[in-house]
């Protein structure tokens with residue numbers, strides 16, 4: 001295996017400004033060490049991104065020992081989104097990443113149909129590419145089961161935010177704040193990070209803070225900010241948007257419904273139905289580049 005001793009190409013993309021470096025590595029020849037991923041995602045040392053998406057065949061990841069086995073519903077020949085956070089840690093799923101991943105596969109011709117399955121550590125994720133060109137796409141992702149857990153409180157700066165644990169394949173604490181205006185939300189200070197309650201999230205969690213759902217011109221609507229595990233504050237988080245929608249619907253005593261949610265990077269639609277969710281939103285592919293051979297070296 002090699003990290004980057006030879007020239008390797010990448011694509012930069014984003015989903016509602018949650019941005020990713022996409023590396024095509026079908027046969028799993030790259031060694032994505034924690035430090036290498038962190039270097040690529042560093043906005044000064046490397047390209048800069050909230051995360052990395054390796055495009056690989058599922059079976060090749062198993063053969064290379066990156067996966068212990070195929071996650072539920074994933075077939076050996078499926079394209080698999082091997083997702084890494086900006087700090088190099090591995091996460092189970094990334095909702096914005098899957099849209100960018102599907103857009104990339106479709107725009108490059110690696111996939112020639114509009115509906116197909118993307119593998120993730122959280123299981124198979126069926127996607128529908130409604131429209132695409134080389135730059136933009138509109139993509140829906142069936143996000144799988146959404147499980148509401150216990151109530152828990154997070155500290156952000158000097159303030160406490162009550163919320164509920166939500167599992168979307170990865171862990172979230174979604175805090176729906178009844179008295180928080182969009183202006184108040186914009187003033188929440190994430191600069192010192194978030195302090196999760198002891199014992200509730202053994203593997204950490206992503207934290208969403210959102211306004212209570214209102215009935216806007218597009219139906220149920222809220223505004224959200226997010227602090228991601230392994231990254232920090234991002235302008236959007238697809239799994240976080242699903243967790244937020246499920247938590248917001250619950251405050252209305254609804255188990256199903258559709259919500260439009262605004263984040264710093266744009267707008268997405270989440271549909272929750274019978275414990276499963278669909279996320280629909282944009283993807284943008286913004287640049288193609290090449291890492292120079294020898295750029296990454298461990299001394």
Ligand SMILES: N[C@@H](CCC[C@H](N)C(=O)O)C(=O)O
Pocket residue numbers: 018051085090091092093094095096097170171206228229230231236237238239240
């Ligand atoms: N940005 C992603 C979530 C990425 C993983 C997350 N930081 C975690 O560690 O669980 C999304 O769009 O869902």
